[in-house]
Each structure stands twice: as structure tokens, then as C-alpha cells.
């Protein structure tokens with residue numbers, strides 16, 4: 001059995017020098033810890049309550065999704081995509097389906113694209129609800145998670161009615177979606193948008209304006225734009241640092257270029273900015289959904305797709321904006337109906353790799369807050 | 384678009400006290416209001432939610448009232464389409480009937496990923512999703528469903544009623 | 550049997566029984582209030598609206614094994630819960646629940662209570678130290694620092710009242726509030742006292758010693774069964790003590806609209822006020838996030854202590870003038 005110290009030596013990049021070694025001790029945060037949300041383990045070298053070094057240790061939830069993709073045709077792998085990011089499965093579905101469409105030049109009916117956008121944005125809201133509650137839970141407030149779950153439940157009911165499941169969706173298909181939306185869906189979504197707008201007031205009163213909350217997040221975990229770039233951070237993390245990078249605008253896919261929405265950006269890159277960016281993103285998602293429901297065309301929801309999809313030799317890449325940032329699939333095909341290799345670039349992985357640098361010199365309480373503001377989903381990192 | 388920055392204002396000693404006290408009272412107001420609002424949760428298992436008819440539970444054979452059985456022609460498409468290998472279909476040729484008759488349709492629900500491939504590929508639309516979400520058991524074997532058995536059990540009463548009624 | 554001894558035994562039995570009852574009432578209150586704040590029904594299963602749930606929970610806790618972790622110091626580990634529980638029973642002896650409902654009348658009742666409640670810190674220190682767990686140790690460090698610093702504003706705010714009454718006796722202070730409650734002339738002292746009381750009892754938003762998102766459960770991470778429940782009982786008993794001091798010093802104790810048998814029935818007013826304050830404590834816990842450790846200290850040294858000192862000074866001047 002290795003001691004924690006030996007393990008630490010294995011994972012620590014270089015020992016910190018400026019503080020006498022004898023004052024340091026090692027602390028394992030996770031894999032079972034209330035605020036690592038799943039099975040992330042962070043090895044901490046600490047001096048009192050200060051974190052000298054933090055080293056995430058991954059792999060506790062590894063399921064070989066990329067390898068599995070090499071032995072399955074597109075449909076057989078589709079359920080796996082939803083299991084990578086359990087909090088926002090539809091963007092993962094979306095990227096995967098769109099990848100094959102790009103590789104095989106498959107036309108997607110317009111209505112299907114709209115349905116994809118609407119459901120993906122609803123899923124982003126679900127994910128942000130979950131994050132908001134969990135983040136506040138990390139900061140020690142118990143009640144907001146129940147409120148956000150109340151709202152989340154409304155969206156889940158809508159999504160369940162149309163996709164058949166509540167969490168790990170397998171709804172998109174190459175060439176469209178597997179079930180059409182109906183008037184009831186449109187109506188319920190409209191009602192939900194109205195309700196959610198009301199609820200933002202409650203969030204703002206209970207959380208955003210709260211002095212304790214502000215004190216806990218303001219100036220905590222500052223990620224400079226330069227640092228965010230260096231680690232390839234994406235999503236609300238990079239936007240919180242002031243870089244307006246969003247795949248939906250930078251490289252519009254599906255029908256995102258037809259909607260009028262904005263990319264919220266922060267100014268300082270601290271946890272508060274990331275919090276505000278996500279809240280604003282929820283509002284923007286509502287706007288996108290509203291417009292999409294307005295413009296929703298009639299037509300088929302599933303295009304013409306050959307029963308057995310023959311992949312041409314070559315490669316393709318497709319990036320979507322998942323709830324946590326840029327998700328891109330890269331596929332190399334050598335013919336046949338299964339990929340030769342599928343590489344999945346997940347946002348949380350890059351966002352987590354910031355942590356060692358970010359955590360240096362932080363209080364442990366701030367580390368929890370900063371980690372919460374990164375919005376990590378561990379199954380997505382481990383895949 | 385920048386997010387709002389007015390929360391970061393420098394407030395000074397007394398300004399901070401004032402701002403803080405106000406925000407804390409507003410917080411208390413929100414929770415006090417919630418205290419007197421009705422409950423939103425459902426006391427499962429005393430009450431149950433209405434489940435949408437589109438809910439995707441495990442797969443189930445579709446009942447065909449005309450034949451009193453199912454439409455499955457034992458083509459095995461569903462078993463081949465399943466990414467998790469949880470379907471086993473067997474049939475045998477019977478005298479005087481064209482095609483095969485289904486003798487075994489077993490589903491290993493422990494492995495099912497609820498993707499819906501089987502339902503979508505079935506050429507006869509003989510499969511559907513169950514709406515049963517109250518599934519729990521003590522052993523794995525309890526989740527190895529015999530769908531033919533389940534179909535019979537499900538339709539014993541309706542069948543009798545249909546025979547008696549119209 | 551000499552009547553004095555009989556009286557002591559009855560008192561001891563009643564006080565311990567009350568501590569358990571109080572924990573049950575507060576446990577029930579906490580769970581029901583938090584549930585309704587979060588818009589769920591909370592306890593519903595055992596008894597009507599789950600009123601018997603806490604009894605079942607208590608039985609479960611008694612039935613559980615106290616696991617002594619490897620590498621801990623077993624004697625201290627077992628001692629800590631008792632050390633935490635015993636002193637928090639003692640203040641109940643001098644609390645005047647009503648004019649005639651007070652076990653022992655002491656001239657220095659207030660000092661006695663404050664002394665007893667301070668022992669809890671030692672128990673937390675022992676518990677964290679003996680557990681051989683880094684998270685526990687963290688919780689302990691925090692708890693000790695927090696309790697020691699918040700004692701200062703707490704005492705300073707109480708001192709303002711004592712200056713006005715020139716008495717440490719709890720009955721004396723209640724009698725002094727014949728015409729008005731002291732909260733009317735000492736609102737600042739009351740607020741400071743209440744906030745420090747929250748910190749002293751490790752209640753949210755100052756529940757750093759057991760900050761579960763950072764320290765899993767703080768100083769009682771390693772405790773199970775009865776060990777845990779003693780800490781739990783102690784926490785609730787301390788909450789009650791803190792709120793009853795607030796009631797006695799600022800809200801007129803058992804004084805209220807006279808009822809029949811007022812010498813005894815004053816307890817109704819007393820309990821109403823105490824549980825009202827406890828409700829506020831619970832309500833605040835389910836509303837706010839947790840403060841950070843350095844902010845906790847900053848708040849104490851930058852706001853509470855200067856304000857309580859200023860308050861004390863003004864009180865002193867006023868007392869001299871009037």
C-alpha cells in the first residue's frame with residue numbers, strides 16, 4: 001500500500017519550496033466527498049487551511065466510451081453519448097448525430113434542426129439548474145437546490161414527454177430526431193418560459209444579492225483570459241474571464257445563426273462572474289427557445305437515412321456548445337459502418353485542468369467554491 | 384455583452400453593513416414566503432405521479448386484439464439492433480402456419496440502455512415501451528423478463544372483458 | 550430524606566428529561582421548518598405528521614455501535630461526547646422558567662451559565678483531536694477560534710444590560726424589566742448577542758466547524774451512534790440556553806399577559822419567546838450560505854466588537870446621567 005505521501009509524490013509536479021516542508025500535510029479530497037460531485041479525487045498539499053498544491057486524480061468513473069465507439073455503429077453508440085454528461089445529454093447526442101451527418105452528407109429536415117435546438121437549450125437550462133443548486137450547496141446554502149430542482153422538474157417533465165426519458169436522453173438520430181414535438185409541447189414550453197422568468201427574481205433575491213454569497217465568490221478563483229486560453233477552457237469558464245467564445249456564435253451549427261441572442265461575458269474571471277454568466281445564459285437560452293418556437297417550420301422530423309450507414313473513408317470533426325463548453329467529436333473512418341477511432345473532447349476535462357494552478361494558495365473553503373463554479377461533471381471527464 | 388458589475392461596488396464600512404443587513408432580510412423574506420406556500424413534492428409511494436404515455440420504460444410486446452397474441456414474426460432484427468445484447472428471440476415452425484411462431488422472447492433488463500433501437504427497427508411494430516417505472520427487485524434474475532408471459536398476464540382480463548362485451 | 554436532596558434529585562431528573570425533550574422538539578421543528586421552506590412536507594411517516602420520528606431516530610442512534618477509529622486515542626474519543634453533553638445540562642438548573650419555576654436561585658446565575666456554556670469548546674477540541682482525522686482537526690481549529698472570538702462581543706453586549714440592572718441574578722434582571730423589555734432600549738446589544746449566539750452554537754451561517762461541503766462533517770466526522778447524538782443533544786441544548794438568555798435579558802423572561810397561576814404559568818410565555826427565537830435561528834440556517842473563516846473573524850473584529858464597545862460606552866454614559 002502506498003502512503004498518501006508517496007502517491008502525492010507521484011502526482012505532484014514539483015514540490016513547493018517557499019514554505020518549510022515539515023508544516024505541510026496531505027489531504028485527500030474525494031473520491032467520496034460531499035463537494036467533489038461524483039468520484040473526483042483531489043490530492044491536496046496543505047499548510048493549515050491553505051492549499052499549496054492541488055492535483056486532481058482521475059479515472060474512478062472510466063468506462064471506455066471512446067473504445068466502445070469503435071465497435072458500434074452509430075445507433076448502437078448513441079445511448080452512450082447521453083451517459084457521458086448526465087446533466088446535459090442532448091448536446092452530446094447532437095454532436096454525435098451531426099458528426100455522422102457531416103461525414104456522410106446527410107440532409108437534416110429543417111423542423112428537426114429546430115427541435116434539436118429547442119430541446120438542447122432546454123437541456124442546457126436543466127444543467128444550469130443542477131449546477132446552480134449544487135454550487136450553492138457547496139457554499140453551504142441548502143435551500144436553493146430545492147428551488148432550482150423544482151424548476152428543473154418542470155423542464156424534465158416537458159422533455160420526458162417528448163424524449164421518453166428524464167436524464168440520459170437518447171433522442172437524436174442521424175438525420176433528425178426520433179419523435180416529433182406536438183402542440184402540447186409548444187404550449188408547455190411557453191408556459192415554462194414564463195414561469196422561469198419569474199423564478200429568476202427569486203434566485204436573485206435569495207442568492208445573487210446576498211452579502212454572504214457575494215463575499216464567498218467575489219474575487220475567488222480568478223482565471224485570467226490568458227490562463228483560460230492556455231488551458232483550453234471553454235464554456236462559461238472562458239466567458240467568465242471575458243472572452244466571448246461560444247461555438248453557437250463562433251462556428252454556428254444547426255440553425256443557431258437564425259436566432260438573436262447574446263454571449264454574456266464576465267469582467268474579472270472570478271467565481272461571481274462565472275455565476276452571473278451562467279444565470280444570464282439561462283435567460284439567453286429562454287430567448288433562443290422563444291424564437292425557435294416562433295419560427296418552427298412544418299415538415300418531417302426525420303430525414304432520409306439509409307438503413308445501414310456506410311461511412312466513407314476519411315475523417316470529420318463536429319463541435320457543439322454543450323452546457324459546460326465546447327464539445328467536439330473527431331472521427332476517423334476506414335470504411336464500414338463503425339468508426340476506426342472516435343475522439344471526444346469534453347469541456348470539463350480542460351476546465352478541470354485549470355484547477356492545480358487555480359488552487360495554489362487558496363483557502364480550502366475557496367477551493368470548494370472555485371471548484372463548484374467550474375461546474376465539473378465527472379463522468380464526462382472520465383468517459 | 385458584459386454581465387452586470389454593480390454587485391462589485393466599493394461600499395465602505397457603513398455602506399457594507401447597510402447593504403448586508405438589507406440583503407439578509409430580503410433572503411429571510413424569500414424563505415418565509417416559501418414557508419407558507421403549498422408543497423410541490425409528491426409523497427411517493429403514497430401518491431404517484433401521472434406518467435406520460437411517451438415514457439420509455441423497458442420494452443414490451445404489443446398486443447394485437449385480432450389475433451389475441453403479438454405480431455412478432457421472429458425475424459430477429461431487434462436482437463441484432465440491440466447494442467447491449469439483451470434480447471433473445473426464438474421461434475419454431477408450426478404445421479399449417481406460415482412463418483414462425485414466437486416461443487421465447489426474453490429481455491435482460493439489467494443490460495438494457497433504453498435506447499429504443501429495438502422498437503424502431505421492428506418491421507412489424509411488435510414492440511413498444513412499458514410505462515412501468517416501479518421496478519425494483521432483490522436479484523438480477525428478477526429483471527430477466529419473459530415478455531410473452533408478461534403479455535399474457537397483461538391481457539388476460541381485457542381479453543375476457545372484450546369477449547363478454549361488444 | 551432531607552428535602553434539599555429530594556429537590557436536587559427531582560431537578561436533575563426533570564432537567565435531563567427536558568434536555569432530551571427539547572432536542573426532540575427542536576429536531577422536529579428543524580426538519581419540519583426546513584421542509585416547508587423547501588416546499589416539501591418533511592417528516593410524514595411515523596405518527597401523525599411524523600411527530601414520533603425523533604423517538605425512532607433516537608432508538609436507532611442508541612442501537613448503533615460507536616466506532617472508534619484506528620489510531621485515535623480511545624479514552625479521549627469516548628470522553629468528548631460526555632464532556633460536551635454534561636455542561637450543557639447544567640445551565641438549565643438556574644434558568645427561571647417562571648417566577649416559582651427555578652431549581653436553584655443564584656446571585657451570579659448569568660456568569661454561571663456563561664461559564665458552563667464555554668466548556669463546550671473543550672469538548673470539541675478533545676473530539677477533534679482524538680479522532681485522528683484531518684477533517685475533524687480542521688473543524689476543531691475553526692470551532693475553538695470561533696468560540697473564543699465570539700465570546701467577546703457576546704459578553705460585551707450582555708454587559709450593557711448588566712450595567713443597567715447592576716445584577717447578575719437572572720430573576721433580578723427579569724424584575725428590572727417591569728415596565729418595558731430591554732430590547733427596546735438595547736436593540737443593538739440584542740442583535741449583537743443573537744448573532745454571536747449563532748456563532749457560539751455553531752449554527753449556520755456560522756457552522757464552519759461542521760461545514761459539510763468542505764470538511765465532510767467537521768469535528769464529529771468520526772462519531773456514530775450515541776457519540777454523535779450527544780453532540781447533537783448538546784447543540785440543541787446550547788441553542789436553547791442561548792435563546793433563553795436572550796429571552797431573560799432582552800425579552801422580559803416569563804413576563805407577559807398575566808395568566809391564572811401566574812407564578813407557574815409564566816413558563817408558557819417564556820417557552821413561547823424562546824422557541825420564537827429558536828425559530829429565527831432555524832429559519833436563518835435554511836436561508837443563508839456559509840461564511841468563510843476569515844470573513845467570520847473579520848465580521849467579529851470589524852463590526853461586532855466595535856459596535857458592542859460603542860454600545861457599552863453609550864449605555865455607561867446614559868446610566869451615569871439618568
Ligand code: SF4
Nearest residue numbers: 465495496498499501
Ligand atoms: S432499448 Fe436498446 S438496449 Fe434496450 S432492449 Fe431495446 S435495443 Fe436493447
Ligand code: SF4
Nearest residue numbers: 455456458459461505
Ligand atoms: S424485430 Fe419485431 S418482429 Fe422481429 S423478432 Fe423483434 S419483435 Fe419480432
